[in-house]
Amino acid sequence: MFKGLVKWARIKSPWILHMNCGSCNGCDIEILAALIPRMDAERFGVLLKGSPRQADVMICTGPVTKQMTERLRRIYDQMPDPKFVVVVGQCGSSGGIYAGAYGVEGGVDKIIPVDAYIPGCPPRPEAIADGLIKLLAKIQKGGSE
Amino acid sequence: MPRVRLPIGPQHPALKEPESFMITLDGEQVVDVDIRIGYTHRGIEKLMESRSYIQNLYLVERICGICSYTHVVNFSQNVEEILGLTIPPRASYLRTLVLELERLHSHFLWLGVAGHEIGFDTFFMYTWEDREVVQDLLEDISGNRVNYAYNTIGGVRRDLSDEQKKRVLDGMDYLEKRTAYYKEVAIHESTILSRAEGVGILKPEVGKRLAAVGPTIRASGVAVDIRKDDPYASYADVSFDVITTDSCDVLGRIVVRVLEVFECIKIIRQLMEKLPAGDIVVKAPRKVPEGESVSHTEAPRGEDIHYLHANGTEKPDRYKVRTPTMANLPAVAEMLKGVYLADVPIIVAAIDPCMGCMDRVMLVKKEEQPGERISWDQLRGYANRWYAERGWLA
Amino acid sequence: MTSVEQLITRLQDSLHQTVVLKRPRRYFLTVPREQLHEAAVILASEGVQHLSTITGRDTGTALEVLYHFFVNDSVVTVKTQLPREDPTVDSIMDVFPSAVLYERELLDLLGITARGHPDLRRLVLPDEWRGGYPLRKDWKPIQEESHA
Numbered sequence: 001m002f003k004g005l006v007k008w009a010r011i012k013s014p015w016i017l018h019m020n021c022g023s024c025n026g027c028d029i030e031i032l033a034a035l036i037p038r039m040d041a042e043r044f045g046v047l048l049k050g051s052p053r054q055a056d057v058m059i060c061t062g063p064v065t066k067q068m069t070e071r072l073r074r075i076y077d078q079m080p081d082p083k084f085v086v087v088v089g090q091c092g093s094s095g096g097i098y099a100g101a102y103g104v105e106g107g108v109d110k111i112i113p114v115d116a117y118i119p120g121c122p123p124r125p126e127a128i129a130d131g132l133i134k135l136l137a138k139i140q141k142g143g144s145e
Numbered sequence: 146m147p148r149v150r151l152p153i154g155p156q157h158p159a160l161k162e163p164e165s166f167m168i169t170l171d172g173e174q175v176v177d178v179d180i181r182i183g184y185t186h187r188g189i190e191k192l193m194e195s196r197s198y199i200q201n202l203y204l205v206e207r208i209c210g211i212c213s214y215t216h217v218v219n220f221s222q223n224v225e226e227i228l229g230l231t232i233p234p235r236a237s238y239l240r241t242l243v244l245e246l247e248r249l250h251s252h253f254l255w256l257g258v259a260g261h262e263i264g265f266d267t268f269f270m271y272t273w274e275d276r277e278v279v280q281d282l283l284e285d286i287s288g289n290r291v292n293y294a295y296n297t298i299g300g301v302r303r304d305l306s307d308e309q310k311k312r313v314l315d316g317m318d319y320l321e322k323r324t325a326y327y328k329e330v331a332i333h334e335s336t337i338l339s340r341a342e343g344v345g346i347l348k349p350e351v352g353k354r355l356a357a358v359g360p361t362i363r364a365s366g367v368a369v370d371i372r373k374d375d376p377y378a379s380y381a382d383v384s385f386d387v388i389t390t391d392s393c394d395v396l397g398r399i400v401v402r403v404l405e406v407f408e409c410i411k412i413i414r415q416l417m418e419k420l421p422a423g424d425i426v427v428k429a430p431r432k433v434p435e436g437e438s439v440s441h442t443e444a445p446r447g448e449d450i451h452y453l454h455a456n457g458t459e460k461p462d463r464y465k466v467r468t469p470t471m472a473n474l475p476a477v478a479e480m481l482k483g484v485y486l487a488d489v490p491i492i493v494a495a496i497d498p499c500m501g502c503m504d505r506v507m508l509v510k511k512e513e514q515p516g517e518r519i520s521w522d523q524l525r526g527y528a529n530r531w532y533a534e535r536g537w538l539a
Numbered sequence: 540m541t542s543v544e545q546l547i548t549r550l551q552d553s554l555h556q557t558v559v560l561k562r563p564r565r566y567f568l569t570v571p572r573e574q575l576h577e578a579a580v581i582l583a584s585e586g587v588q589h590l591s592t593i594t595g596r597d598t599g600t601a602l603e604v605l606y607h608f609f610v611n612d613s614v615v616t617v618k619t620q621l622p623r624e625d626p627t628v629d630s631i632m633d634v635f636p637s638a639v640l641y642e643r644e645l646l647d648l649l650g651i652t653a654r655g656h657p658d659l660r661r662l663v664l665p666d667e668w669r670g671g672y673p674l675r676k677d678w679k680p681i682q683e684e685s686h687a
Contacts, residue, residue: 022185026210026291029254033273033280067184067665097207100195102673102680103188103664122210122291186663190648191673226562353588356637369589375564375612439565439607439614441591450591450607450614463674467592467641475639 016132017055017079021072021108023062026122027089031059034125034132052078057135063091063104064111076112084115086135088128093117166493173486178478182471193464198224198298198433201461206292208466211254213292214247215444216451216466221296222377223453227436228298230429234379234421236300241379242313242416243286243295244442245409249320250279251445252402252409255497256327259399262494263340264529268330275323282316285309300426310417317410324406331399340532341396345480345492348393357476358469359447360405361496363389364397371443383415395495402497431459444469446497470498487531490524543613546585553581564613575604575619576629582608582615583634590631593641595649597676602626602651621651630655648674 020028052058052075064072076085087108090096095106108114116138118131169177189208193201205220206213218240225232232240253276260268280290286309287293295301305313331337347357349365362369370387372380388404390397433455441450447469456462473496480492543566547558550568554577558568570578587610594605601620608615621628630653632638642653643662650672652659661668671678 022187024185024207024210024213026207026213029210030291033277062185063187065183065185065187066668067186097204098187098189098192101188101192102670103186121207124290183661183663183665188673354636356589356591356635375609375614437567438561439616441609441614448591448609452592452594452605452607452616454596463594463596465592465594465596471640472591472637475637 015055015057017052017058017075019058019060019072019075021060021062021068021092022065022104023089023091027061027091027120030122030125031061031088031128034128052076053080055079055083057084057086057132059086059088059132060092060108060114061088063095063098063101063106064108065103066105069105069111072108072111082139084135084139085112086116086118086131087114088118088120088123088131090119090121093119096121166489168481168486168489170486175481175484175486175489178481180474180478182474190464190466193461195460197431197459198461199431201464202296202298203292203294205466206294209468210291211251212247212444212446212449212469214243214295215442215449217293217296218244218378219440219442219449219451219466220453220464221298222440223438223451224298224433224455225429226438226440227433227453227455228429230299230427232300232427233424235304235423236425237379238382238416238420239301239305239425240296241383242305242413243283243293243301244378245413245416246279246283246286248445249406249409250276250283251497252406253279255402255445255494256399258497259491259494260337262490262525263336263532264525265336271323272327275320278316278319282313285312297426297429299429300424302426304425305420310420313413314417317413321407321410324403324410327406328400328403331396331403337399338396340488340491341394341399341495342392343394343396344488345395345398345484345495346393347476347480351479352476355475355479356472357447358472359444359497360388360398360401361447361473361476363387364401365389365393366391371441371448375441377440377442379416380412382419383412385412395491398495398497432457433459433461446470447472470496473498485531486524487528490528543611543615546582546587546610546615549585550578550581554578558615566613566615567618568615569618569620572619572621572628575606575617576631578617579606579631579634582610582617587615588635590635590637590641593638593645595645595651595674597649597674599676602649604628604645604651606631626650627652627654629653632656648672650675 018031058076058079087093091098092108095104098104099106105111116131116135118128120127167179167181168175189204193204196204201220202217205216208216253272257269257272260272283293284290286305287295287303295303347365349367352362352365352367366389368387368389373387385408388401388408390400435455435457437454439450439452441448449469450467452465453461454463477493477496481489484492547566551558554570554574556568556570558566560566587608589609591607591609596603601622603618603620606617619628628651630638630642632642640662642656643660645651645653646659647661647664670680
């Protein structure tokens, strides 16, 4: 029962790790804007945390530049199970506007498994908050494996 | 032998592009700094060679999501120059409006980020809330909060209605009041003063020799501002001051940006008052004749310079972009020498790095092997604790 | 510092090259490779400090390097061409220390070596990059194995 409680507590207030994989920052700024008073994802229990070892959810932005590939994989590996990956923005989904550029892999799911995509270039803060909440609901229902 | 950097986790909430600092320490003081970039290197310049000029408008915008429009304006200006096009005056005013709105959003963004760097999170929340006023205006005018798709070659894509004009002016009234408050905070709040005054000194001679740009060098008394020195868009039609301070420190860089906000408001009000009637675009051919041009703007962070070589086709032969943060990197490395490790976060943040964060820092202790890796978050935590121990609480 | 006009006159007289004014406040000067460093020295001696950036370009037949300086109200661009078989040029870091990163980028993306640069490392490509010089016109992307 205790394990269930811990899992519930963590998932109710997921600790989010934010990983910029070479994005232009547009999405990253909107993710932050989702946290400020007007959007306030914190109201829904979402907290940005530092270390991968404590994170439940990784939010990724960017097309994954060549220099970020190994780092992305390593950080993902450091996260404990259960873990979930959300991609914010077109670039993380498909490479976006940079698709075909020599410096990019062309999407986060080319490197690690992804659980949810929030499309947009960039998506609005409301869309980001909405996507995160839907992911929370999905996790509560029983994980995404 | 290449050092293996185990990323401990990206931190900075205003996660700007990741960057890496390799710092050599002697005790608690920085002896040397090596800045590694490339984590956001996507290959845009090459990609631009296989896109048409119109397609490139959308690519160029996404070089950076914070000062994206300045890149679009430089690009448009380069193409229009080789085409021999003069855009209609109304289009030029509207471009200037969006450029200044971008400066506003960028400076507010930065104020919040700077506040966060020194543990002043309330400041971050306030400034970002106010910034939303600018985002609403940008969305009102262009249809998007970020990446406005506002230009075309030959002008702009959307006109401004009288109602929108009024909303812009109302927004300026509101922001002017709020910024007056921030000015007081910046000058008097001991939290900020203790962390910013006398910190991160950049002497003007050093700054000029290293070709530093923007508020970073204006805080060292150097009055360079491309809007004044080499006017573009409609800057020659409006009056405003180039803001400098003489303190050469982080506090100066904060004050310069706050005061620049007032100048943005001043400029925007004049633009609205004098907005000429007329078309917002002239037709532009798809092919650009053989030629070359250089365009630069005063982005919120400093000089943004672009070069175009055209070859008579629909696609650029070569396009070069040098962003302002790149220009400030040598100066940052210099500023960090001899400082306490605890001052590193705010000094770096003070150049308003658009490429940057600094999601991992590597410390190399002098006389010791090998480096210890710490994350930016840990470094910020260390810095705030270091200052708290000395009686300066955030 | 001298006015831009005086600077241009000095450049033309000393180097025996013509400066072209493409439009107001945009000067272009083409010099042979051997004169590039001298041009930089002249600019520095006239008080020019702001090197905005350095552009490298593959013309198809040669490699061209453009040095963009911001002088008072004008951009003065000094160009030179390098043969493909010997893509080297003198570093101008001794007179323009701000060239430090731009000259590294020339090597990284175009394979141009600035002779005399104290620390010519890659700037933006990964250390392990073996994919050639992307900004060259004859560059072909190598099909890399998928990282997945």
